[in-house]
Amino acid sequence: MSERTLDARLWLVVPAAGQGRRMGAELPKQYLTLADRPVMAHTLARLHRAFPAARLCLCLAPDDAHFDPAWVPFARWRRSDGGDERADSVRQALAQIADEAHDNDWVLVHDVARPCVSIDDLARLYQILQQDAVGGLLAAPAADTMKRDDGEGRVAATESRLGLWHAQTPQGFRYGLLRRALDEAARRGLTITDEASAVEELGFSPRLVPGRRDNIKITHPEDLALAGHVLAAQRAEAAPSPGSAHEENS
Numbered sequence: 546m547s548e549r550t551l552d553a554r555l556w557l558v559v560p561a562a563g564q565g566r567r568m569g570a571e572l573p574k575q576y577l578t579l580a581d582r583p584v585m586a587h588t589l590a591r592l593h594r595a596f597p598a599a600r601l602c603l604c605l606a607p608d609d610a611h612f613d614p615a616w617v618p619f620a621r622w623r624r625s626d627g628g629d630e631r632a633d634s635v636r637q638a639l640a641q642i643a644d645e646a647h648d649n650d651w652v653l654v655h656d657v658a659r660p661c662v663s664i665d666d667l668a669r670l671y672q673i674l675q676q677d678a679v680g681g682l683l684a685a686p687a688a689d690t691m692k693r694d695d696g697e698g699r700v701a702a703t704e705s706r707l708g709l710w711h712a713q714t715p716q717g718f719r720y721g722l723l724r725r726a727l728d729e730a731a732r733r734g735l736t737i738t739d740e741a742s743a744v745e746e747l748g749f750s751p752r753l754v755p756g757r758r759d760n761i762k763i764t765h766p767e768d769l770a771l772a773g774h775v776l777a778a779q780r781a782e783a784a785p786s787p788g789s790a791h792e793e794n795s
């Protein structure tokens with residue numbers, strides 16, 4: 546391990562300032578109940594199990610009335626105000642931690658709406674990224690046949706899925722590079738839906754780290770039940786043997 550790596554600290558930025566309108570629920574999706582706890586509590590617990598010593602910056606809507614600090618298991622954490630879009634929230638979080646963060650530090654950005662991310666994938670991603678000059682993201686190869694529509698609800702073309710990936714989170718980059726990428730994207734007025742695309746705009750190629758397909762993002766109403774099934778299946782998978790006591794995977 547290089548000295549550069551040893552010097553670097555790990556920051557977790559969790560954008561949680563969305564309203565989740567596609568869920569059509571009364572509460573933002575990060576506050577909906579999943580297996581007896583809010584989605585946010587699951588997500589933060591998983592991140593903490595993988596990275597107990599990391600520093601957390603949690604992006605919350607300035608008028609958020611639902612957040613409970615009891616859900617945060619990290620010793621070192623702070624909150625930052627979310628912005629209009631996800632990229633604005635992440636950008637504001639990076640500005641918020643500027644007093645402590647060094648250009649060389651690693652920042653993993655993880656959507657609060659992905660509570661099923663596996664601890665193994667988190668650890669593996671971080672391990673791989675530390676050997677990487679650019680950074681990268683968890684991703685899964687596209688499995689379905691891909692159709693492009695004609696704008697009127699009919700198929701215009703079938704696209705090759707060869708080489709296509711679903712971008713997941715976490716996405717991890719060095720603090721200095723990520724901040725420059727997001728600032729530059731904002732200056733150019735680009736629409737940025739993930740950190741990697743901002744870094745790509747600077748001419749870099751982030752590493753694709755294959756992750757489990759069950760790292761789903763809760764977006765639509767049916768996703769909440771699906772996430773519940775995923776958590777239950779993961780608990781069963783983690784159980785040492787049928788019938789014996791086992792540790793929760795969250």
Ligand code: C5P
Pocket residue numbers: 559560561562563564565575604627628629630631632634635655656657658762763764
């Ligand atoms: O809406 P979507 O599912 O793409 O949001 C992805 C993540 O970004 C969620 O965790 C959401 O809370 C967060 N977000 C945010 N600030 C916004 C919009 C979304 O932190 N303005």
